Amino acid sequence: MYHPLFNNPEIKEWICEIGRRVYAKGFAAANDGNISYRVGENEVLCSPTMICKGFMKHEDICMVDLDGKQLAGTKKRTSEILLHLTIMKHRPDIKAVVHCHPPHATAFAVSREAVPQCVLPEIEVFMGEVPLAPYETPGAQGFADTVVPFLKSSNTIILTNHGTVTFGKTLEEAYWKTEILDAYCRILILSKQLGGITYLNEQKSRELLDLKKRLGFDDPRFHLEDCDLCGNTAFQEGYSSVNAPMPQAVAFDPPPKFPAYLKSPSSAASHASESSKNADPEELVRAITNEVLAALRGK
Numbered sequence: 001m002y003h004p005l006f007n008n009p010e011i012k013e014w015i016c017e018i019g020r021r022v023y024a025k026g027f028a029a030a031n032d033g034n035i036s037y038r039v040g041e042n043e044v045l046c047s048p049t050m051i052c053k054g055f056m057k058h059e060d061i062c063m064v065d066l067d068g069k070q071l072a073g074t075k076k077r078t079s080e081i082l083l084h085l086t087i088m089k090h091r092p093d094i095k096a097v098v099h100c101h102p103p104h105a106t107a108f109a110v111s112r113e114a115v116p117q118c119v120l121p122e123i124e125v126f127m128g129e130v131p132l133a134p135y136e137t138p139g140a141q142g143f144a145d146t147v148v149p150f151l152k153s154s155n156t157i158i159l160t161n162h163g164t165v166t167f168g169k170t171l172e173e174a175y176w177k178t179e180i181l182d183a184y185c186r187i188l189i190l191s192k193q194l195g196g197i198t199y200l201n202e203q204k205s206r207e208l209l210d211l212k213k214r215l216g217f218d219d220p221r222f223h224l225e226d227c228d229l230c231g232n233t234a235f236q237e238g239y240s241s242v243n244a245p246m247p248q249a250v251a252f253d254p255p256p257k258f259p260a261y262l263k264s265p266s267s268a269a270s271h272a273s274e275s276s277k278n279a280d281p282e283e284l285v286r287a288i289t290n291e292v293l294a295a296l297r298g299k
């Protein structure tokens with residue numbers, strides 16, 4: 001099968017390179033995971049089925065059309081290609097898709113725990129809220145469709161009881177999102193062993209979103225009046241459209257309730273910098289005493 005767009009050594013090398021990184025990082029055991037890149041209007045290069053992603057060669061790469069029909073390549077295309085193609089059909093700006101099972105992010109997928117926000121500055125700026133697409137048996141269109149309600153405002157999605165899918169304009173960008181997400185989930189799990197996470201306060205969380213805006217990154221919180229600043233509620237419409245439960249904080253402390261980014265900050269946040277300088281010691285003692293009494297009463 002000859003096809004002019006199939007002869008693309010540069011993209012084939014990138015698919016092999018991302019495969020090596022995915023395998024080296026332990027994001028895909030044995031033959032797990034798949035990688036794709038759109039080379040034409042209707043043509044996509046992808047990894048084959050039943051191959052270890054760490055050892056792929058150019059001649060292993062396949063080409064399919066946007067409906068999954070194989071156009072070129074001697075090996076059979078990945079069985080998960082419909083997930084990749086569904087993302088590309090709904091998001092014409094996306095060229096590259098990486099799907100794998102990074103253990104720390106997949107731990108959140110299995111426990112169905114909401115990934116906390118307002119914890120690490122880089123995560124707020126480069127990632128934001130990560131939706132959990134509902135579970136479906138892999139392989140068919142029904143599985144691919146689970147991500148559709150979350151595609152509008154995210155390039156990083158956790159697949160419930162399965163793994164992750166990340167996407168972008170280049171293969172490296174798509175892969176980086178997997179790496180960032182798994183590193184973050186690992187830090188969260190480690191911090192749990194040390195006693196738990198500490199959320200940033202409202203003012204500092206707002207500052208990070210201001211920075212994100214200035215850097216030109218988008219975030220669903222820039223467009224929604226009725227979502228919490230740190231509350232993992234930006235995708236509530238997506239969850240309700242497929243009748244899936246919103247992921248909740250169970251293992252971690254629930255996020256603090258702050259007004260939406262588009263709403264005016266609570267008075268505590270707007271005076272935060274002032275009051276931290278001129279804190280009234282008597283009021284502080286009263287607040288601490290009340291907390292200690294409340295904790296004692298709870299025992």
Ligand SMILES: [Zn+2]
Pocket residue numbers: 032033099100101138162163
């Ligand atoms: Zn998978």
